[in-house]
Amino acid sequence: xxxxxxxxxxxxxxxxxxxxxxxxxxxxxxxxxxxxxxxxxxxxxxxxxxxxxxxxxxxxxxxxxxxxxxxxxxxxx
Numbered sequence: 001x002x003x004x005x006x007x008x009x010x011x012x013x014x015x016x017x018x019x020x021x022x023x024x025x026x027x028x029x030x031x032x033x034x035x036x037x038x039x040x041x042x043x044x045x046x047x048x049x050x051x052x053x054x055x056x057x058x059x060x061x062x063x064x065x066x067x068x069x070x071x072x073x074x075x076x077x
Contacts, residue, residue, distance in 0.1 A: 009049060012072050013040035019068070032064035036072065039065075046073060 013036075020033035035056050036049075043049040053069055056062040 009040045009043055009045065012046075012049075013037045015072055015075075016040060016068065028060060028064050031061045032068050035061060035065045036068050039069075 016033050016037035020030055020037055023030035023033055036053070039049050039052050043052055050066075050069060053062065053065050056065050
């Protein structure tokens, strides 16, 4: 399903996975990118993905994941 951002969730999941793959294992960026990749891959649209990311813990990973979500969503325009 295509998001209102122009790319579907699977495209965005692949982008997030690429970021996770390039980040050092165990880093905040790696954890956030993996979370975003899994969330995009398992949700129907960007709104559902965004809502799901609100439930991530700990707080620092949630904040980083939401920032990454915004970054990827903006790039998808």
